[in-house]
Amino acid sequence: PQAPVTPLPGSVSASSATVRSIRWGQQDFGLRVVLDLSAPVPLKVEPGSGSVTVTIPGLMARGTSGSVSPYPSEIGLSVTQFGDRVVLAFRHNASTVRHFSLEAPFRQVIDFYDPRPLGTSPAPYSPWTGPPEGSIVEEEPPEEVFQPLPQPEQPSERPPRGVRTVVIDAGHGGKDPGAVANGIKEKDINLRVARLMSDILKKEGMRVVLTRSTDVYLQLSQRTNIAVKEDADVFISLHCNALPKGKTAEGVEIYLMALPSDKHAMELALIENRELVEGGLESSEAADKRTRTLLKILGDMQQNVKIEESTSFAEILFRKGESKKLPMRRVAQAPFYVLRGAAMPSVLVEMGFLTNRAEAAKLKNPNYQKQIAEALSSGIVEFLKTSKYN
Numbered sequence: 001p002q003a004p005v006t007p008l009p010g011s012v013s014a015s016s017a018t019v020r021s022i023r024w025g026q027q028d029f030g031l032r033v034v035l036d037l038s039a040p041v042p043l044k045v046e047p048g049s050g051s052v053t054v055t056i057p058g059l060m061a062r063g064t065s066g067s068v069s070p071y072p073s074e075i076g077l078s079v080t081q082f083g084d085r086v087v088l089a090f091r092h093n094a095s096t097v098r099h100f101s102l103e104a105p106f107r108q109v110i111d112f113y114d115p116r117p118l119g120t121s122p123a124p125y126s127p128w129t130g131p132p133e134g135s136i137v138e139e140e141p142p143e144e145v146f147q148p149l150p151q152p153e154q155p156s157e158r159p160p161r162g163v164r165t166v167v168i169d170a171g172h173g174g175k176d177p178g179a180v181a182n183g184i185k186e187k188d189i190n191l192r193v194a195r196l197m198s199d200i201l202k203k204e205g206m207r208v209v210l211t212r213s214t215d216v217y218l219q220l221s222q223r224t225n226i227a228v229k230e231d232a233d234v235f236i237s238l239h240c241n242a243l244p245k246g247k248t249a250e251g252v253e254i255y256l257m258a259l260p261s262d263k264h265a266m267e268l269a270l271i272e273n274r275e276l277v278e279g280g281l282e283s284s285e286a287a288d289k290r291t292r293t294l295l296k297i298l299g300d301m302q303q304n305v306k307i308e309e310s311t312s313f314a315e316i317l318f319r320k321g322e323s324k325k326l327p328m329r330r331v332a333q334a335p336f337y338v339l340r341g342a343a344m345p346s347v348l349v350e351m352g353f354l355t356n357r358a359e360a361a362k363l364k365n366p367n368y369q370k371q372i373a374e375a376l377s378s379g380i381v382e383f384l385k386t387s388k389y390n
């Protein structure tokens, strides 16, 4: 990889950067926005009254992660590409704005300070006032704001015009087995079906990117980041379901990311939203907190999660499953963290219940895995062919 070059003073138009992502986080002073850039460039930050304009020599792709403000009533953001410059216009009601840049990797930080005068009594929750006592609404620990984003090992080639990109996410992996029942680990079934789908879709002329092609662990946010970076046309996350002792169910469920359709969908999201931390699976409180944050964000971002497209995608997958004689159970909605921030039609598929002994035996069978992979792949092909969102 090329070493980043620090611009010489005066060489203003010589360099250009890509805005890789925009991250938003709550701090004790207010809200912090971090722009992740591919290279150090001489950018301009111009605070105005109730606004901040950032002009960056370079590009920002459509669908870049974080390009929609998760705090629309405090900070609005509009992004415009003018030739070889991208202009980010923030509108805000902060009392003070501070900005600074950081090196290696190059980041521009903009801090928006809480507009309320000191000593004001706490108002109902807003990002300015911080979390009400007893509940934690922070999306990520603040220190994570400064962690560099994972970079793909090799930048992948852009597909020729007209070639569609499918990103397939085999859920869990590595130290995280997912559901384990009847001698089967969820992560293994997910990966096998993902690979089978990759083979089928490549034969159909599509560009396929797997978030993992081996038994490795990835964080939930890394999975969606791959879909955004690869500019995916669709994103599909593969999982297997499990139920507590005494309960049983069978069949394939297709979920889209939205407010939960019922209690069961919500419970499933809570399980899938757990992440591994050092020493084991994190507490259910942490996943619960992440899910609740997601619910709040969903309320704000309803327009930005491609619900209409994802619904149509889910319905096509469901019908394809039926026509391929799979036991299709339902299409439902739940706040899955892995689908968060996906700027393209995206679904999470629960391929069956590992806790159901008969279904576990089927899921282990390579012929059944192939049947699922074929049904899902033909659904993807049909969706991309017929989608009115093309």
Ligand SMILES: [Zn+2]
Binding pocket: 171, 172, 178, 179, 186, 238, 239, 240, 272
């Ligand atoms: Zn899972």
